[in-house]
Amino acid sequence: MRALFQRFDLYTKPRLYWALALLFVLFVLSYPFPKIFSIAQIILLAMGFVLAVDILLVLLFKAPISAVRFVTEKWSLSDENKVRIVLKNNGYFNWKIEVIDELPEQLQIRNFSKKISIAAKAVKELNYHVKPMKRGQFQFNYIQVFISSPLGLVSRRLRCGEPQMIPVYPSILQMKKYALYTVSHLARYYGVKRMRRIGHSYEFEQIKDYVRGDDMRHINWKATSKTGILKTNHFIEERAQPVYCIIDKSRNMNMAFEGMTLLDYAINASLVISNTALQKGDKAGLITFSDKVGTAIRADNNPTSLRNIMENLYAQKYRQTEPDYEFLFNAIGRVVSNRSLLFLFANFETVSSLERILPVLRKINQRHLLVLILFQNAELESFAYADSNSLKEVYHRTIARQMLDNKRQMISTLRKHGIQSVLTQPQDLTINTLNKYIELKAKGLV
Secondary structure, three states: OHHHHHHOOEEEOHHHHHHHHHHHHHHHHOOOOOHHHHHHHHHHHHHHHHHHHHHHHHHOOOOOEEEEEEEOOOEEOOOOEEEEEEEEEOOOOOEEEEEEEOOOHHHOOOOOOEEEEEOOOOEEEEEEEEOOOOOEEEEEOOEEEEEEOOOOOEEEEEEEOOOEEEEEEOOHHHHHHHHHHOOOOOHHHHOOOOOOOOOOOOEEEEEEEOOOOOOHHHEOHHHHHHHOOOEEEEEEOOOOOEEEEEEEOOHHHHOEEOOEEHHHHHHHHHHHHHHHHHHOOOEEEEEEEOOOEEEEEEEEOOOOHHHHHHHHHHOOOOOOOOOOHHHHHHHHHHHOOOOOEEEEEOOOOOHHHHHHHHHHHHHHHHHOEEEEEEEOOHHHHHHHOOOOOOHHHHHHHHHHHHHHHHHHHHHHHHHHOOOEEEEEOHHHHHHHHHHHHHHHHHHOOO
């Protein structure tokens, strides 16, 4: 019997053990009540017959169930990605099935199981979502399908589908979402702010009639004298301005929040900013660095720019080194020729660590418009302002508040030296960086 079960991948079900437990009780009771012994024997024979029938039913067809997995060609980091499994009953019996998909080990999901019933010759679709928190290649293995007849004493395992390799890219879904929201009136509901344009760029658009609220400095007196109607010059945002995302991928960016590292948060935000800049007619570029420069893509707005940036963001790897900002300054001098908007994603935990590289940041800001994006520890903030129940907790929370004050002091220091900055929680990084880009464009500072 054991060899039969191993050869055909048969497994016993809980219902069989309950039936055996009942038989055991009956045989035990037959000692004080001998009349029960014959009843127990009849039930034993009946159960043996039912078990044999159940085994024959699940072995009757060579492939009673077929299953195929459908996934998208690329997955998006930190987003819900859909997986679809199509099951087909090839037999003439109704089956109760349990589906166990062998998920990639990076997901760390070890209890995935779906139980459904499928009628004869029917097709059923099973959908679920997974949320990858790392970039890279995710390996799906086989789909394990356990079928059992209505008798439910044994089940048979079928190995279906084929192994699949799915690459996890920076969040393509977020990129598309924010691309829609920035041009939609729905944007304000998702944190994208409408910014009033202060001043103007140097790209002339057209002459229009003056309306109350227009800048008096833009009145076109020559056109006004010809038409007798007050006319004003209107300008549009200057196009084709270089926008660079600069990502520190040293050990400072390996801190994880909600299962994802700061480096991956910065990579997601960089993809969104690059896509938005290209949609607004600007040029998008990318620089990554640690103790050396990893990637340096000159800002451009040709049709392949976004794909090139996305492929390079996908390939970025964390380095257990200290960042070299002097090396970064030299790299910017070689790669970035014109005045550009630079978003620098970095992480500093102490004021002294920022002050050490402040002279380099000031030199970069003299040639370009630098925006330093710092991360705020959301978990530390919730801990710092919680209630304390002991002197030890008071001490720990005081230290936590001091660390939070250090972040605010960093922002004050940067502002004093004329450097733009954003202090944000990792979860709000994309939307806050996008708002900063829109703000700078609206003010005409780029």
